[in-house]
Amino acid sequence: MKIVVAKEVREGETRVAMVPELVGKLTSLGYELVVEPGAGVSALWSDEEYVEAGATVSEDAMVDAALVVSVQPLESRTVRRLGTGTATLSFLPPGQSLDLVVDMRVCGITSFSLELVPRISRSQSMDALSSQALVSGYRCAIVAAGLLRRFFPLNMTSAGTVRPAEVVVLGAGVAGLQAIATCHRLGAVVRGYDVRAASAEEIRSVGAQAIELDLETLEGTGGYAREMTEDRAQRQRELLTPYIANADALITTAAVPGRAAPLLVTAQMVEQMKAGSVVVDLAAESGGNVEGSEAGKVVRVGNAQVWGGANVAAQMPAPASRLFAQNIVNLVSLMTHEGAFAPDFDDEIVSGSCVTRDGQVWHEPTRILLEGTDE
Ligand code: NAD
Numbered sequence: 254m255k256i257v258v259a260k261e262v263r264e265g266e267t268r269v270a271m272v273p274e275l276v277g278k279l280t281s282l283g284y285e286l287v288v289e290p291g292a293g294v295s296a297l298w299s300d301e302e303y304v305e306a307g308a309t310v311s312e313d314a315m316v317d318a319a320l321v322v323s324v325q326p327l328e329s330r331t332v333r334r335l336g337t338g339t340a341t342l343s344f345l346p347p348g349q350s351l352d353l354v355v356d357m358r359v360c361g362i363t364s365f366s367l368e369l370v371p372r373i374s375r376s377q378s379m380d381a382l383s384s385q386a387l388v389s390g391y392r393c394a395i396v397a398a399g400l401l402r403r404f405f406p407l408n409m410t411s412a413g414t415v416r417p418a419e420v421v422v423l424g425a426g427v428a429g430l431q432a433i434a435t436c437h438r439l440g441a442v443v444r445g446y447d448v449r450a451a452s453a454e455e456i457r458s459v460g461a462q463a464i465e466l467d468l469e470t471l472e473g474t475g476g477y478a479r480e481m482t483e484d485r486a487q488r489q490r491e492l493l494t495p496y497i498a499n500a501d502a503l504i505t506t507a508a509v510p511g512r513a514a515p516l517l518v519t520a521q522m523v524e525q526m527k528a529g530s531v532v533v534d535l536a537a538e539s540g541g542n543v544e545g546s547e548a549g550k551v552v553r554v555g556n557a558q559v560w561g562g563a564n565v566a567a568q569m570p571a572p573a574s575r576l577f578a579q580n581i582v583n584l585v586s587l588m589t590h591e592g593a594f595a596p597d598f599d600d601e602i603v604s605g606s607c608v609t610r611d612g613q614v615w616h617e618p619t620r621i622l623l624e625g626t627d628e
Contacts, residue, residue, distance in 0.1 A: 254283070254284055254285065254319040254320075254592075254593055254594050255284065255285045255286075255287055255317055255318050255319050255320075256279055256284045256285070256286050256287070256318070256319065256320045256321075256322060256585070256594075257287050257288075257289070257314045257315055257318040257320070257321045257322070258270055258271040258286065258287070258288040258289065258292050258303075258308070258314075258322055258323075259289055259292065259314075259315075259321055259322065259323035259327060259331070260289040260290070260291055260292040261292070261295075261323060261324055261325055262325075262328060263325045265549075265563065265564050265567060266295075266324060266325050266564065266567055267295040267296055267567045267568075267570035268295075268296055268324045268566070268567050268570050268573050268574045268577060269292050269293045269295070269296045269298065269324065269570075269574045269578075270322040270323050270324050270342075270343070270574070270577060270578060270581055271286070271288070271322060271578045271581060272293070272296070272298060272571075272574050272575050272578045273293070273298055273302040273303050273305070273306035273308075274306070274575065274578075275575075275578045275579060275582050276303060276306035276307050276308045277306060277307055278582045278586075279582060279585060280307045280308075282585065282586060282589050282592065283589070283592030283593070284319075284585075284589075284594075285309070286303075286307065286308040286309070287308065287309050287310070287311050287314040287318075288300065288303045288308050288309070288310050288311075288314065289310075289311075289312070289314045289315075290310055290311075290312060293574075295570055296570035296571050296573075296574045297570070297571055298571075315331065315334060315335060317336065318335065318336075318339050319339065319340065319594045320339070320340045320341070320342060320585070320594050321335065321339065321340070321341045321342070321343075322341075322342045322343065322581050322585075323341070323342075323343040324343060324344060324574075324577060325343060325344060326341075326343050326344065326345045326350055326353055327341055327343065327353075328353075329352065329353055329356045332353065332356045332357055332360055332362055333356060333360055335360060335362060337360065337361035337362075338361055338362075338363065339362055339363070340362070340363040340364070340365065340594065340596070341357070341362055341363070341364045341365065342364075342365045342367070342581065342584060342585070343365075343366075343367065344366070344367045344368060344381065345364060345365075345366035345367070345368065345369075345608060346366070346368050347366055347368075347369070347608050347616055347618075347619040348511065348618070348619060348622060351619070351622065351623060354608060354609060354614060354619055354623065355623065357608065357609040358609045358612060358613065358614055359612070361611070361612050362609055363596070363607065363609065363610045363611075364607070364608040364609045364610075365584070365596075365603075365606045365607055365608065366606055366607075366608050366616075367381040367382065367580070367606070368382060369605055369606040369607075369608070369616065370382075370584070370602060370605065370606045371475070371601055371602055371605040371606070372475045372476055372477075373601070373602070375602065376602050378579070378580070378583045379580050379583045379584045379587070379602065380580065381576075381577055381580040381581075382427075383427045384573075384576035384577060384579070384580055385566040385573060385576070385577065386426065386427035386428040386431070386506075386566075387427055387428070387431050387576070388565075388566040388569050388572060388573040388576065389428050389431075389506075389535055389562065389565035389566045390427065390428030390429060390430065390431030390432040390435070390506060390535075391431050391432070391435050391569075392565050392566070392568050392569055393428065393432045393504050393506065393533045393535050393562065393565065394431070394432045394433075394435035394436045394439070394504065395435065396533050396560055397420065397432075397436070397502040397504055397531050397533045397560075398418075398436070398439055398441075398502075400502075400531045400533075400551075400558055400560060401418060401501055401502050401529070401530075401531045402529055403418050403501060403529070404417065404418065404440075405417065405418045405420075405436065405439040405440050405441040406439060406440020406441070407440060417440055417441055417442050418441040418442070418501040418502060419441065419442050419444075419499060419500050419501050419502075420436045420441045420442070420443045420444070420500060420501065420502045420503070420504065421443075421444050421445070421446070421464075421493075421496050421497055421500040421502075421503050421504070422436070422443060422444070422445045422446075422461065422503075422504045422505075422506065423445075423446050423447075423493070423503070423504070423505045423506070423507055423517050423518070423542065424446075424447055424505060424506035424507030424508065424517075424535075424536075424542065425445045425446070425447035425449075425452045425455060425456050425506075426447070426506065426507075426508070428506040428535055429445065429447065429504070429506040429507075430445075430455060430456070430459050432504045432506060432535075433445050433456060433459045433460065433461045434459040434460060436461075436502075436504075437459060437460030437461060438460075441501075441502070442462075443460065443461035443462070444461055444462045444463075444464050444496060444500075445461040445462070445463060445464065446463070446464040446466065446493065446496075447478070447507075448468075448470060448471040448478050448479075448481070448489075448507075449470060449471065449472055449476075449478055450470040450472055453465060464493070464496055466489065466492045466493070467492070468485060468488060468489060468492070469485070471485075473509070473510075475510075477509065477510050478507075478508075478509050479509065480509050480512055480515070481515060486515065486516065486517075489517070490517065490518070490519060490522065493517070493518070493522070494522050494525065497518060497522050497523070497525070497526060498522075498525040498526060498527075500526065500530065501527065501529070501530055501531070502530065502531045502532070502533070503518065503523075503526070503530070503531070503532045503533070503543075503557075504532075504533045504535070505517055505518065505532070505533070505534050505535060505536060505542035505543055506535040506536065506542075507536060507542050508536055508539065513539060513540035514536035514539045514540040514541055514542050515542065516540075516541070516542065516543075516544060517542040517543070518532075518542060518543045518544065519544045520544040520545045520554050520555070523543065523544070523545070523554040523555050523557050523559065524554065524555030524556070525555070526555065526556055526557045527556060528556040529556065530556055530557040530558075531557060531558050531560070532546070532554070532557050532558070532559040532560065533560045533562070534546035534559065534560065534561050534562060535562040535565060536562070537549075537561030537562050537563065538561075538562060538563055538564070541561065543559060545559060546559045546560075546561040547559075547561045548561045548562065548563040549561060549563035584602075584606075587600065587602060587603065588603060598610075
């Protein structure tokens with residue numbers, strides 16, 4: 254059976270869903286691996302390296318594919334060329350891809366969304382949201398250190414003592430914790446805040462001080478946060494203002510699944526930061542944690558340079574692709590039985606991540622969005 258590695262076509266997408274190093278993992282499961290020409294080039298892997306690893310490279314890769322793997326969802330025109338029953342595995346936020354979901358349903362594609370992989374301990378090695386958040390969190394810390402025209406670490410020299418940079422990180426999920434750990438390793442004094450009850454301990458465990466505010470915690474389902482009321486959001490902003498005014502660098506990574514990013518920092522709060530301060534907003538693409546941030550741009554707000562993240566994990570294409578490809582290998586292994594691609598829909602990871610199947614929309618919230626309720 255044939256697994257195809259698609260060449261990414263979305264602008265700015267530099268990652269690839271499979272790396273030469275892991276091709277052998279899939280061929281040893283019994284698959285033939287076919288790569289679209291140039292699929293790995295932007296992540297610095299040549300077609301020859303895939304061939305040396307045991308794959309073939311072909312313009313007609315998609316023909317007779319059992320499974321197509323990609324980072325971004327396939328385009329509709331590609332989906333329409335696939336045979337009925339072909340499976341796809343990629344990021345695929347179904348609520349934001351309704352036209353594509355309809356095309357997949359009509360074409361009889363079995364589609365799996367990496368965003369929908371249930372967050373249970375057994376699925377951790379398949380969780381591409383986490384692996385890519387790790388990359389983005391690291392990158393945010395490095396960007397902050399690079400933009401700041403100061404040292405991160407304390408320096409005691411014969412010419413005097415240079416104090417360490419003060420960094421505040423808001424949102425301490427996978428990306429935020431990685432940003433904290435990286436800033437800490439670079440020697441900055443780091444403070445972190447998150448709305449979840451478990452986060453203070455997690456923040457301390459990676460070397461930062463936990464900012465503890467006199468506010469209720471907001472625990473949602475599946476380890477995620479809940480949305481704040483506007484009253485609580487306002488109070489949180491007031492209480493965080495002195496911490497932000499005191500910071501040399503602010504990194505924001507807060508998200509609530511299925512919603513726009515919460516506004517944690519107003520322009521007025523940024524205006525209170527010192528001259529030369531730096532703000533890195535990882536959430537800029539999904540609405541922004543910081544008022545005024547723009548995805549893919551550096552803008553000035555008051556005294557600060559505000560960097561807005563846009564597909565941040567793709568800024569480190571090789572390690573991001575390597576981690577992504579391992580997630581793919583683990584998911585494909587789960588869906589393989591006796592050398593064939595045969596997903597078991599009684600498995601909650603398989604079932605939970607499926608969007609369309611057998612000409613139906615399998616993911617219930619998406620089906621309701623498209624077709625309404627049965628009543
Ligand atoms: P995420 O990307 O959805 O959100 C990032 C962080 O923003 C979260 O920690 C969230 O609590 C925080 N946040 C939301 N609103 C906020 C606000 N108003 N102010 C401050 N912070 C706010 O989350 P994530 O990084 O994907 O992970 C969230 C949790 O899920 C973590 O505890 C993580 O350990 C857990 N997790 C579990 C699994 C698993 O069990 N398989 C996998 C990955 C993550």
